[in-house]
Amino acid sequence: xxxxxxxxxxxxxxxxxxxxxxxxxxxxxxxxxxxxxxxxxxxxxxxxxxxxxxxxxxxxxxxxxxxxxxxxxxxxxxxxxxxxxxxxxxxxxxxxxxxxxxxxxxxxxxxxxxxxxxxxxxxxxxxxxxxxxxxxxxxxxxxxxxxxxxxxxxxxxxxxxxxxxxxxxxxxxxxxxxxxxxxxxxxxxxxxxxxxxxxxxxxxxxxxxxxxxxxxxxxxxxxxxxxxxxxxxxxxxxxxxxxxxxxxxxxxxxxxxxxxxxxxxxxxxxxxxxxxxxxxxxxx
Amino acid sequence: xxxxxxxxxxxxxxxxxxxxxxxxxxxxxxxxxxxxxxxxxxxxxxxxxxxxxxxxxxxxxxxxxxxxxxxxxxxxxxxxxxxxxxxxxxxxxxxxxxxxxxxxxxxxxxxxxxxxxxxxxxxxxxxxxxxxxxxxxxxxxxxxxxxxxxxxxxxxxxxxxxxxxxxxxxxxxxxxxxxxxxxxxxxxxxxxxxxxxxxxxxxxxxxxxxxxxxxxxxxxxxxxxxxxxxxxxxxxxxxxxxxxxxxxxx
Numbered sequence: 001x002x003x004x005x006x007x008x009x010x011x012x013x014x015x016x017x018x019x020x021x022x023x024x025x026x027x028x029x030x031x032x033x034x035x036x037x038x039x040x041x042x043x044x045x046x047x048x049x050x051x052x053x054x055x056x057x058x059x060x061x062x063x064x065x066x067x068x069x070x071x072x073x074x075x076x077x078x079x080x081x082x083x084x085x086x087x088x089x090x091x092x093x094x095x096x097x098x099x100x101x102x103x104x105x106x107x108x109x110x111x112x113x114x115x116x117x118x119x120x121x122x123x124x125x126x127x128x129x130x131x132x133x134x135x136x137x138x139x140x141x142x143x144x145x146x147x148x149x150x151x152x153x154x155x156x157x158x159x160x161x162x163x164x165x166x167x168x169x170x171x172x173x174x175x176x177x178x179x180x181x182x183x184x185x186x187x188x189x190x191x192x193x194x195x196x197x198x199x200x201x202x203x204x205x206x207x208x209x210x211x212x213x214x215x216x217x218x219x220x221x222x223x224x225x226x227x228x229x230x231x232x233x234x235x236x237x238x239x240x241x242x243x244x245x246x247x248x249x250x251x252x253x254x255x256x257x258x259x260x261x262x263x264x265x266x267x268x269x270x271x272x273x274x275x276x277x278x279x280x281x282x283x284x
Numbered sequence: 285x286x287x288x289x290x291x292x293x294x295x296x297x298x299x300x301x302x303x304x305x306x307x308x309x310x311x312x313x314x315x316x317x318x319x320x321x322x323x324x325x326x327x328x329x330x331x332x333x334x335x336x337x338x339x340x341x342x343x344x345x346x347x348x349x350x351x352x353x354x355x356x357x358x359x360x361x362x363x364x365x366x367x368x369x370x371x372x373x374x375x376x377x378x379x380x381x382x383x384x385x386x387x388x389x390x391x392x393x394x395x396x397x398x399x400x401x402x403x404x405x406x407x408x409x410x411x412x413x414x415x416x417x418x419x420x421x422x423x424x425x426x427x428x429x430x431x432x433x434x435x436x437x438x439x440x441x442x443x444x445x446x447x448x449x450x451x452x453x454x455x456x457x458x459x460x461x462x463x464x465x466x467x468x469x470x471x472x473x474x475x476x477x478x479x480x481x482x483x484x485x486x487x488x489x490x491x492x493x494x495x496x497x498x499x500x501x502x503x504x505x506x507x508x509x510x511x512x513x514x515x516x517x518x519x520x521x522x523x524x525x526x527x528x529x530x531x532x533x534x
Contacts, residue, residue: 033388034387034388153405153406154405156400156403156405156406157405159397160397160400162387163384163387163389163397164378164383166347166352167350167352167376167378169352170350170351170352170369170370170376171370171400171401172369172370214388217388218388218389218390218431218432218433219388219390219393220388220389220390220393223388
């Protein structure tokens with residue numbers, strides 16, 4: 001049965017998409033883990049839904065670029081909005097972010113079914129990797145290339161910015177520009193993962209891989225490349241297993257990555273809960 | 285600390301002094317005057333303590349010298365030239381609570397960051413870079429700990445890791461923000477000896493410090509601050525009981 005599946009172009013495309021998207025998002029998850037802002041990434045991913053809906057509403061067509069600009073606009077609006085509300089000092093920034101993103105998400109859920117598109121609401125919420133077309137594949141590949149190229153070229157200034165922004169600024173690193181760049185690439189990564197896992201689950205792909213690696217090693221570069229490897233291999237494996245197990249592929253990806261995280265948490269050789277080394281260190 | 289970086293030629297080795305001159309330095313945060321009228325001159329080989337009550341501007345002065353906060357007025361001259369923004373020969377070592385200790389970086393990775401000003405954003409690490417990192421780790425007794433994540437170090441080792449980064453950077457002026465805070469007595473003693481050795485090798489050490497008693501043994505010169513400069517000079521002559529009671533309002 002597997003041979004039959006592997007021969008079909010839609011299945012090949014799904015596997016290729018899983019590999020590209022999984023690797024790119026896994027690689028970028030290193031930055032999310034270093035910035036310690038996984039929760040605001042979650043808020044951001046929910047916020048993209050109304051942005052995409054409005055993008056389609058205005059232009060009448062659904063393309064990855066409409067989705068990207070819509071998502072970017074909505075993310076900026078809610079992100080800056082929550083900062084502005086928090087500036088009034090009555091409401092904490094986390095609180096205002098939570099209020100605004102849930103409201104935005106609700107608006108997205110309300111608007112999307114009214115649009116004249118083929119796809120179901122569920123497709124946007126949880127992804128539909130088996131429906132990936134050739135164009136989608138090219139876009140996922142391009143986004144991946146841009147992110148990998150930019151982050152690798154700028155790895156040193158990006159790391160300096162994340163570790164010690166004031167020292168980085170003194171050394172001439174354009175800290176503000178680096179932060180905007182990270183934000184832009186984050187939205188790009190989120191948009192590319194929509195197709196695979198949807199906006200609700202996209203955070204899983206953008207946090208879990210590097211979080212798993214961080215339990216296994218202290219090498220900063222391993223966080224990125226290891227995260228990419230886990231993201232890519234994990235996504236492909238999950239898509240292949242989802243059929244026989246009768247699971248939808250998007251959730252299967254996030255479940256598998258979550259299981260790997262739990263395994264690393266329990267059995268990691270250095271920091272694992274059940275590793276003998278850890279016991280020795282905490283209980284002398 | 286021998287010639288560990290290969291091309292570190294400071295005054296201890298060639299007999300003339302590199303001078304740091306601060307003239308009329310002031311710093312404002314928005315409308316608030318954080319520091320005003322700081323003027324002093326010292327040279328490498330010295331250890332200078334910054335002393336004053338909380339909020340006196342000690343950290344601000346260190347950050348202004350390091351180029352982390354902009355100067356509102358005044359000038360900093362190092363070896364005869366005015367330092368506009370940042371000098372590779374200055375290294376700033378942050379206060380403990382300002383460091384993100386859980387950042388997944390090893391001791392070696394941290395020390396390698398000290399080479400970034402030399403390598404720039406893209407150039408690969410050369411053999412000389414690797415040697416400088418090895419030498420810095422070695423001279424601070426961190427070679428065995430280089431694979432550790434920075435949180436897994438003791439307080440004294442963490443200070444040494446940041447010092448090693450400064451050495452890898454080939455910095456001449458070390459700016460330390462409360463380096464002795466939170467260290468146990470043993471670690472504090474070790475750090476004191478280490479700073480003495482670094483100064484003897486020709487580096488200039490400037491550190492904020494809160495303990496008036498230990499300042500006598502740990503430092504050569506002292507700058508007393510309370511938003512404005514109250515005194516500057518050799519520790520024994522400057523830290524008089526009268527000045528102390530005025531500064532700290534005891």
